[in-house]
Amino acid sequence: MNSFNFKTYLTSNIALDNDSIDDLMLHCKQQQIYKGDFLLRQGEKCKHSFFVESGLLKQYTIDEKGKEHIIQFAPEKWFISDRESVYFDNPSNYFIQAIEDTKVFVLDELFFQELSLSHPNFLDYNNRLLHNHIRHLQKRITQLLSATAEQRYLDFIQVYPDISLRVPQTMIASYLGITPESLSRVRKELAQQFQK
Amino acid sequence: MNSFNFKTYLTSNIALDNDSIDDLMLHCKQQQIYKGDFLLRQGEKCKHSFFVESGLLKQYTIDEKGKEHIIQFAPEKWFISDRESVYFDNPSNYFIQAIEDTKVFVLDELFFQELSLSHPNFLDYNNRLLHNHIRHLQKRITQLLSATAEQRYLDFIQVYPDISLRVPQTMIASYLGITPESLSRVRKELAQQFQK
DNA sequence: CGCCGAGTTGAACTGAATCAAGAAACGTGG
DNA sequence: CCACGTTTCTTGATTCAGTTCAACTCGGCG
Numbered sequence: 001m002n003s004f005n006f007k008t009y010l011t012s013n014i015a016l017d018n019d020s021i022d023d024l025m026l027h028c029k030q031q032q033i034y035k036g037d038f039l040l041r042q043g044e045k046c047k048h049s050f051f052v053e054s055g056l057l058k059q060y061t062i063d064e065k066g067k068e069h070i071i072q073f074a075p076e077k078w079f080i081s082d083r084e085s086v087y088f089d090n091p092s093n094y095f096i097q098a099i100e101d102t103k104v105f106v107l108d109e110l111f112f113q114e115l116s117l118s119h120p121n122f123l124d125y126n127n128r129l130l131h132n133h134i135r136h137l138q139k140r141i142t143q144l145l146s147a148t149a150e151q152r153y154l155d156f157i158q159v160y161p162d163i164s165l166r167v168p169q170t171m172i173a174s175y176l177g178i179t180p181e182s183l184s185r186v187r188k189e190l191a192q193q194f195q196k
Numbered sequence: 197m198n199s200f201n202f203k204t205y206l207t208s209n210i211a212l213d214n215d216s217i218d219d220l221m222l223h224c225k226q227q228q229i230y231k232g233d234f235l236l237r238q239g240e241k242c243k244h245s246f247f248v249e250s251g252l253l254k255q256y257t258i259d260e261k262g263k264e265h266i267i268q269f270a271p272e273k274w275f276i277s278d279r280e281s282v283y284f285d286n287p288s289n290y291f292i293q294a295i296e297d298t299k300v301f302v303l304d305e306l307f308f309q310e311l312s313l314s315h316p317n318f319l320d321y322n323n324r325l326l327h328n329h330i331r332h333l334q335k336r337i338t339q340l341l342s343a344t345a346e347q348r349y350l351d352f353i354q355v356y357p358d359i360s361l362r363v364p365q366t367m368i369a370s371y372l373g374i375t376p377e378s379l380s381r382v383r384k385e386l387a388q389q390f391q392k
Numbered sequence: 393c394g395c396c397g398a399g400t401t402g403a404a405c406t407g408a409a410t411c412a413a414g415a416a417a418c419g420t421g422g
Numbered sequence: 423c424c425a426c427g428t429t430t431c432t433t434g435a436t437t438c439a440g441t442t443c444a445a446c447t448c449g450g451c452g
Binding site for chain 2: 069
């Protein structure tokens with residue numbers, strides 16, 4: 001089972017000495033959650049960011065027709081949060097739920113403020129995260145605008161080979177914006193093509 | 197014709213005194229471009245951010261099949277840039293082109309660095325811009341995942357009533373991810389419904 | 393052993409794309 | 423100010439990718 005230590009992660013990504021890390025640790029706590037548990041529900045205000053040490057989360061929304069749309073998966077060493085909700089203090093449109101038993105680090109605003117003050121280069125790091133997020137979202141938009149179901153699926157298993165093995169197909173379909181039936185057919189097609 | 201002054205915009209959004217503004221102005225220049233002109237082309241590295249004082253720009257990509265997909269429009273008092281390209285120093289996937297004759301302010305990295313150093317609250321402002329951008333992108337993704345052509349169009353004219361009047365339908369279609377023919381039919385449908 | 397959820401398969405249906413052709417609007421130069 | 427070519431918009435006929443609904447299979451688990 002993959003498992004990442006948040007402390008190690010921090011030190012390797014931001015130049016931090018051990019003392020200041022231990023200070024920071026006062027502002028966050030580890031939490032164990034289980035398959036099906038929620039870290040955030042639609043309508044709630046999101047107050048935290050979560051760092052996944054082990055396990056797997058999904059972030060999704062439910063539209064007016066009651067359909068679930070997965071925005072992103074968060075496996076080990078990913079951050080997940082509804083930054084919009086945290087930042088603008090809005091009720092969130094999203095659920096964050098565990099697909100597997102998961103260990104997370106729960107970080108609040110104070111944590112980030114402390115870190116920003118004591119270690120200005122964290123701002124750069126945070127900025128990089130934001131830009132990465134934007135890049136990711138833009139790529140997804142252009143993909144949704146231009147690619148067929150098959151192309152999107154191929155893209156997905158190439159970019160997230162690990163995740164494609166860990167989650168039920170239904171969820172992959174939901175991420176890709178197609179029905180489970182369609183995904184099943186796409187896979188069948190691909191398998192047949194591969195035979196030849 | 198709408199026109200916004202960048203200096204005024206800055207002072208009203210970030211608490212800045214006139215002296216420091218004038219310093220900053222040394223790091224950026226105004227530029228007049230004309231309908232059809234490019235500020236950025238696919239494959240180039242994006243080195244600047246642009247603030248639109250008057251006119252209208254579009255940012256788009258061209259996929260493998262040669263189809264144009266509009267990522268966003270930028271009317272007066274909007275910032276536009278390929279932040280990914282600037283930030284990661286990658287060749288851009290996007291074009292930025294003028295739909296109307298346009299006056300922009302061209303801002304380079306130095307501008308932002310100066311501003312960040314002299315006025316730390318600019319960092320907050322920049323952060324807000326990034327978060328807004330993310331919110332906008334996420335909304336677009338959920339929309340693409342769940343809404344029909346008609347719903348997307350209705351959304352568009354509600355959120356950007358001004359733009360929907362200024363750009364040819366072809367471009368709106370490209371933004372919505374549908375063909376111009378489909379958009380034409382959607383509009384016809386809506387008009388008929390409205391008759392009753 | 394039997395149930396249950398996830399995945400598969402089939403058949404009918406539908407929203408939107410494609411291709412093609414015509415109408416309207418627009419700006420540019422004579 | 424009109425005439426012309428270009429671009430934009432509309433309309434129709436056809437096709438297609440993906441949805442929907444319903445029935446069936448399979449593997450795991452109490």
